[in-house]
Amino acid sequence: MRVGLFVTCLVDLMRPRIGFATLRLLRSAGCEVVVPGTQTCCGQPGYNSGDRAGAKKLAQKMVAEFEHCEYIVAPSGSCAGMIRVHYPELFADAPDWQERVQALAAKTYELTDFLVRVAKLAAVPGTFAGSITYHDSCSGLRELGVQHQPRALLAKVSGLTLREMDEAQACCGFGGAFAVKFGDISTRIVDVKCDRIVQARTDAVVLGDLGCMLNIEGRLRRRGDSTTRVLHVAEVLAGVEDERS
Amino acid sequence: MQVASMHFKSRASEKLADPHLRAALDGLKRRFVPGRAAVMAELDFEATRDAAAAIRQRALDHLDFFLELFERNAAARGTVVHWAETAQDVNSIVTAIAREHGVRKAVKSKSMVSEECALNDALEAAGIEVVETDLGEYILQLGHEPPSHIIAPVIHKTRDQVSDLFAEKHRTARKTDIEALTREARERLRPRFLDADMGITGANFIVAETGSTLIVTNEGNGRMATTLPRIHVAITGIEKVVPTLEDVATLMRLLPRSATGQSISNYVSVTTGTRAHDDLDGPEQFHVILLDGGRSTILASEVRAILRCIRCGACMNHCPVYQSVGGHAYGWVYPGPMGSVLTPSYVGIENALDLPHASTLCNQCGVVCPVKIPLPELMRKLRERQYQRGLRPRHERTALALWAWLASQPRLYAWITAVGVKVLAWMGGKRGTIARLPLGRGWTGGRDMPAPQGKTFRALYASKHTPLSPRERGRG
Numbered sequence: 184m185r186v187g188l189f190v191t192c193l194v195d196l197m198r199p200r201i202g203f204a205t206l207r208l209l210r211s212a213g214c215e216v217v218v219p220g221t222q223t224c225c226g227q228p229g230y231n232s233g234d235r236a237g238a239k240k241l242a243q244k245m246v247a248e249f250e251h252c253e254y255i256v257a258p259s260g261s262c263a264g265m266i267r268v269h270y271p272e273l274f275a276d277a278p279d280w281q282e283r284v285q286a287l288a289a290k291t292y293e294l295t296d297f298l299v300r301v302a303k304l305a306a307v308p309g310t311f312a313g314s315i316t317y318h319d320s321c322s323g324l325r326e327l328g329v330q331h332q333p334r335a336l337l338a339k340v341s342g343l344t345l346r347e348m349d350e351a352q353a354c355c356g357f358g359g360a361f362a363v364k365f366g367d368i369s370t371r372i373v374d375v376k377c378d379r380i381v382q383a384r385t386d387a388v389v390l391g392d393l394g395c396m397l398n399i400e401g402r403l404r405r406r407g408d409s410t411t412r413v414l415h416v417a418e419v420l421a422g423v424e425d426e427r428s
Numbered sequence: 429m430q431v432a433s434m435h436f437k438s439r440a441s442e443k444l445a446d447p448h449l450r451a452a453l454d455g456l457k458r459r460f461v462p463g464r465a466a467v468m469a470e471l472d473f474e475a476t477r478d479a480a481a482a483i484r485q486r487a488l489d490h491l492d493f494f495l496e497l498f499e500r501n502a503a504a505r506g507t508v509v510h511w512a513e514t515a516q517d518v519n520s521i522v523t524a525i526a527r528e529h530g531v532r533k534a535v536k537s538k539s540m541v542s543e544e545c546a547l548n549d550a551l552e553a554a555g556i557e558v559v560e561t562d563l564g565e566y567i568l569q570l571g572h573e574p575p576s577h578i579i580a581p582v583i584h585k586t587r588d589q590v591s592d593l594f595a596e597k598h599r600t601a602r603k604t605d606i607e608a609l610t611r612e613a614r615e616r617l618r619p620r621f622l623d624a625d626m627g628i629t630g631a632n633f634i635v636a637e638t639g640s641t642l643i644v645t646n647e648g649n650g651r652m653a654t655t656l657p658r659i660h661v662a663i664t665g666i667e668k669v670v671p672t673l674e675d676v677a678t679l680m681r682l683l684p685r686s687a688t689g690q691s692i693s694n695y696v697s698v699t700t701g702t703r704a705h706d707d708l709d710g711p712e713q714f715h716v717i718l719l720d721g722g723r724s725t726i727l728a729s730e731v732r733a734i735l736r737c738i739r740c741g742a743c744m745n746h747c748p749v750y751q752s753v754g755g756h757a758y759g760w761v762y763p764g765p766m767g768s769v770l771t772p773s774y775v776g777i778e779n780a781l782d783l784p785h786a787s788t789l790c791n792q793c794g795v796v797c798p799v800k801i802p803l804p805e806l807m808r809k810l811r812e813r814q815y816q817r818g819l820r821p822r823h824e825r826t827a828l829a830l831w832a833w834l835a836s837q838p839r840l841y842a843w844i845t846a847v848g849v850k851v852l853a854w855m856g857g858k859r860g861t862i863a864r865l866p867l868g869r870g871w872t873g874g875r876d877m878p879a880p881q882g883k884t885f886r887a888l889y890a891s892k893h894t895p896l897s898p899r900e901r902g903r904g
Binding site for chain 2: 190197203229231232233236237238244321322353356361363374396400401402405
């Protein structure tokens with residue numbers, strides 16, 4: 184299987200180790216992975232802020248960069264959802280692009296969804312000595328149905344115990360530009376999320392999207408919690424310690 | 429009602445600082461969210477809401493036909509149907525009816541459309557005494573406050589605050605027991621029902637095939653308002669029409685479940701025509717006022733799906749933003765996600781700039797909506813309209829344009845981001861977090877910014893995998 188890795192702009196800029204963890208997982212699932220070097224952003228920030236033209240421009244770039252791949256995989260439900268669910272709508276008024284966009288949308292997957300449903304990954308390389316709780320990110324959950332996939336994969340990680348938090352499916356309050364435009368509301372929402380995480384009494388909260396990750400980690404640290412680890416599901420599945428070096 | 433939606437941000441900040449409100453909103457979430465989930469499990473939600481959405485959409489697709497059918501069937505049973513283009517027209521029609529028939533006192537059952545019109549103010553100005561009889565609305569009228577929720581209008585108040593209000597306004601000993609407080613309101617309201625010349629209600633649905641209006645209530649006040657006074661006036665929006673009673677039955681499987689977590693509400697009152705000569709009760713006159721008030725404009729716009737709304741309130745009950753700031757922050761009649769679509773559509777997107785943006789787009793509202801309104805998608809449409817009309821702040825437009833331009837120049841993007849992440853990593857220091865960002869105070873006001881690792885994935889990957897094959901470099 185020839186898989187195009189779309190690392191997403193946030194992983195690229197903030198947490199390259201998650202990109203490498205993703206790479207490792209895809210390879211251990213037997214995929215041939217290509218990484219288009221010109222990739223930047225899927226266009227979601229513009230799309231969600233009303234800049235349809237700007238979003239379209241970046242979407243066209245994505246299509247050109249990735250359409251030669253058999254599958255496109257992103258370590259993000261949000262960005263995968265943008266391509267899979269929103270690109271067809273974005274080009275609804277552009278019949279000349281519809282076919283290419285539909286084709287790209289149909290073969291784009293969130294990482295854990297891909298590993299479970301397409302690559303049918305049997306064993307994961309990672310080990311984790313401790314307990315975790317899982318935060319369901321909104322776009323992955325409600326746009327792509329990513330819910331049992333990360334849990335099924337985490338169950339394969341030796342040494343790991345999963346303890347569910349209350350309201351695991353509640354939004355963390357990130358919402359892209361929302362977190363900056365309405366910083367105090369966003370902070371209140373993430374504060375509730377942090378309460379639930381802390382109440383679960385685990386070593387780490389694991390999730391599948393960088394936006395939520397930065398938001399939750401940022402609030403936990405501001406609250407003075409320096410011990411609860413905030414990890415991307417790819418890091419845990421691929422072996423987090425290996426990539427920390 | 430005055431539109432204060434331009435002040436969403438500052439009002440939201442005030443509301444966040446109110447500990448009473450926080451307790452009240454926690455209570456709302458604890459009661460309505462699991463309550464809805466439990467009763468919804470009694471039926472096949474997805475199949476039922478498919479049917480409900482189709483019913484509402486069919487009514488809207490043939491709105492003119494069903495409205496005229498309603499008018500014909502209503503008139504055949506002695507009901508007078510009035511058409512109001514604007515909220516002011518509603519007020520003029522009601523006051524004209526009141527004047528013509530010597531109405532001095534009116535009782536009201538809950539109606540959000542009458543809130544759109546600020547009907548109470550208009551009636552009082554015309555010298556007509558009007559009393560809200562829904563317990564929540566009665567409390568609000570006593571305290572001169574607007575509702576903060578479309579189903580539970582007084583949800584922002586704690587029991588203690590109501591105790592204080594009753595003691596002050598009723599001049600009675602302060603009571604804290606809910607039953608005692610309710611009894612006190614009931615004793616005040618009962619004579620009002622008996623005295624009233626006019627009963628004013630809303631309508632959850634109007635039924636085209638029978639010319640009936642229908643209200644869904646829990647307190648019984650609605651039934652008294654529709655049967656005791658000699659004149660009944662029902663006020664609702666033109667979009668509330670439903671073709672048949674059978675359609676209503678389908679919608680009613682979802683409305684109370686979505687709204688209050690009840691399989692069925694205590695009362696479902698269907699009102700058809702005036703009192704017949706052998707009827708024991710009922711009004712001598714029945715007027716139905718149907719308000720456009722911007723609805724036909726919405727029908728012709730890209731957010732028309734919002735007109736399917738059956739006013740259950742599930743979107744706000746499940747919204748993390750509403751749960752944080754409550755309804756008053758939204759600044760008009762309709763709060764939460766449905767309000768963030770309706771308010772800008774009714775009062776103008778330039779008068780409610782923040783509302784379409786006051787959402788994380790988490791789509792919790794969309795998945796609980798009983799008529800499948802894609803609320804985040806509609807908010808996004810309004811954001812697009814604001815952007816196209818140049819209504820967004822300059823710095824926001826500049827930032828978006830800059831990002832779209834930079835992200836489409838891979839080589840420049842690589843160079844600039846390489847420098848950017850290096851600087852931010854340095855700012856993060858050993859701890860790896862940034863406490864203050866010059867341009868990101870919205871973020872760092874309540875959170876640290878975890879610092880980047882210092883190099884981009886693309887740069888690291890390229891250094892490990894050089895040279896890239898032409899394919900890997902992409903075909904952009």
